[in-house]
Amino acid sequence: MLVMNAVEVRYLDVILVLRGVSLEVPTGKIVALLGVNGAGKSTALKAISGLLETEEGKVTDGSIYFDGTRIDRMSPEDIVKLGIVQVIEGRKVMGHLTVEQNLRGGAFLRHGDLRRDLDMVYSYFPRLKERRNFTAGYLSGGEQQMLVIGRAMMAHPKLMLLDEPSMGLAPLLTREIFDMIKRFNTEEKTSILVVEQNARAALSIAEHGYIMENGTIVLDAPAAKLADNPDVKEFYLGLSTVGEKRSYREIKHYRRRKRWLS
């Protein structure tokens, strides 16, 4: 179970990105973290996985606990050992290695025969099995996304942090990948925290959701309630009142101060 308590994150000691973020990922559940670009969602994930270190960032206030252990001061390698694996945004495959080498790399901290783990990943993503000896850099975007998620699966994490898995993918492929994520959560009991711009896809598999804006959480509710929330519908799901004649006076409506009503 992951708990973030009023976490404050600064880059280069002066750029304040997270201002008191508190969230929780219960064991075995899927939680969605939504928000516009620049809200600080990736930063929140990197604070959990310890990768802030690689970008001159630091948790300057608050704390992060995972199953009782305080992790906000630990190095990313130790956090991976605890069972938290982040899939960084941008489909970062090891371009010059093959698909299978990439997957083996994902299981770096595990010992013993990796055959079973590889077979498990191939059962989730059969397309990777077909391409197992291909150079990873030449795979299509969707296949690369499957590869990086498969790579994280190889580590059998307790908590998987997914950063924008649907970025740049066709809707059908997005659906496929999210179905696999849901299946992985059900079958392997892995908790999942998914950051997404595609709110609809994320809320379709999540049990709970948080909305971030400007470095804080502005809305926190079970996924079903979030999907029904009129503000969420308007600002994230793209559903505004249909069929009404829009006068220019109405446009100001979007510039009203957003009050998040839960």
Add this chain to the structure above:
Amino acid sequence: MDLFLQFFANGIMTGGIYGLVALGLVLIYKSSRVLNLAQGFFLMILAWLAWSFAVQFGLPMWLSILLVLAVSVITGLLVERFILRPLIGQPILAIIVVTLALGYLLEGISIMAWGADTKGMPKFIPDEAFRIGSVTIAQQYVWAFATAIVLFVLLLLFFRYTKWGLGMQIVSEDQQVARSMGISVKNVFAQTWAFSLVMAAMAGILYASLHAVTNFNALIGLNKALPAILLGGLESLPGALVGGLIVGIFESVGGGYIDPLVGGGFSDVIPLVLMLIILLIRPSGIFGWQRIERI
């Protein structure tokens, strides 16, 4: 024809040593993108250290060599920890210049410790030469070449079939992703430096036993090994050996035929000419990583 074969054979043998030095350079570049301009200087000073153990302290040669290898491992770890690690995140050119400065520092230390003369390395390889047909090859060359090949094969197996090798390849692709997979990038850097200096030590001792122990041996790093890795490709282990062999062969054959015509010295120029040519024709080297572009 006999003359050509002789030059060719000599070239292959020296090429093996150049390949060994080049391997060390490639290892460090592959994992951390740092071009270790001090490689030749390490080669020089570690050879001096072996000479010192054997001649000044009177230890048996095999012990001197083992001690020097141990010292290289420790030195590699220390250099990574105290010189390279504080520079993580700084512009790569700054780090390369630091290695050059380190090289000159080593040269200064060497002169202070052992002077600027040339000394002979005690022989530990028998003297008789092999004869294959009309070609005579000094036994020392064969040993040097064999060592280079054996080390190279071991390294290749290590990279391809062990987890640590995979870890090094992953670090060379993307350090942030490597850390997100639990791989300790700092440990990988330390390991590559230790490996690399061990290879510099072996190459240094072998070269010194073939020629002499002198500060000029340091030039092998910049004038022979650097063209070798540019020829072979900066990220390629086989490329390092192939590049070394090509440099060795061209230097020996070219120098053998042209030196008498121009009064000597051309053999030193050939590797640099090769470097120019490869940079103009195919900058990534024969086996180097091409930028992966999806159209």
